[in-house]
Amino acid sequence: MIPLMLDLTGRRVLIFGGGGVGARKAAHFEHEAEVTVISRSFSPRFDGLSVRRHETDLASLPDDAIVELLDGAFLAVAATPDPALNNRIGRLCASAGVLFNNAAGKPGDVIIPSVVRGRNYLIAISTGGKSPAVSRYLRMRLESEYADLDRMIDLQEEMRSILRETEPVQAERSRTLWKILLDDEIRELLALDYGRARELAITRYLHA
């Protein structure tokens, strides 16, 4: 498995199965991609999501009708409780060249990770399918441990641009940025007041 960050703007994503799991997978994509959910029923968890619904019984559809549904799709997720049906969708995706994620059944070529997202960063976590609970646990730990990461990135960005003007030696710029990153007092101040943290970073490390 190789991690990638994909821009799915304007891409079509299909979710097969409209239960709670299908809704969570749809929520992973709907803020960017064009999501269509194909199912014989839909959980109320879809109500707030911007997805198109297509009501059908997949078990009664022949292969060519499912291949027709895949037309123009970039990625498909199988999230019905029937692993045989999910695996069949996976085989059809493979022959149609559509990326495939399987929520229950034979693993596809894509895993949906746990996601920690800020204004300035994006972290995707996977255990390679071994323990989704551990992926979720790590997400929750990172969210609480690094709640002020966005502000640290803002501060680093500002300090880098000042240092580029004032410090000609790259190794020195790097050392100073690391000192700021590891300074507990600056990290604590970041949680309370960005301006004061910025001031401390400048007086402590940029006015030597």
Ligand SMILES: C[C@@]1(CC(=O)O)c2cc3[nH]c(cc4nc(cc5[nH]c(cc(n2)[C@H]1CCC(=O)O)[C@@](C)(CC(=O)O)[C@@H]5CCC(=O)O)C(CC(=O)O)=C4CCC(=O)O)c(CCC(=O)O)c3CC(=O)O
């Ligand atoms: C392989 C994968 C396929 C895929 O890509 O969907 C997969 C598969 C399966 N998950 C199962 C169970 C659970 N999944 C969750 C939750 C999440 N599952 C997600 C991803 C993935 N799940 C992929 C691997 C990710 C990795 O590599 O780590 C997350 C990260 C992302 C998301 O869905 O948005 C999201 C957490 C989001 C977050 O909160 O951060 C919980 C809830 C919990 O933990 O409370 C449970 C119950 C506890 C448990 O079983 O662990 C079962 C068993 C079903 C059964 O027993 O019948 C299967 C099927 C199987 O294993 O065969």
Ligand SMILES: NC(=O)C1=CN([C@@H]2O[C@H](COP(=O)(O)OP(=O)(O)OC[C@H]3O[C@@H](n4cnc5c(N)ncnc54)[C@H](O)[C@@H]3O)[C@@H](O)[C@H]2O)C=CC1
């Ligand atoms: N990958 C993951 O993250 C996880 C996967 N799972 C597994 O995912 C599967 C789905 O879980 P839930 O959403 O909770 O199930 P659910 O029973 O709530 O929903 C299943 C959905 O699939 C639809 N469906 C079933 N057969 C269909 C058919 N022949 N044609 C059209 N639609 C059909 C149903 O109408 C329903 O909307 C289960 O097998 C579960 O074990 C469970 C937890 C997490």
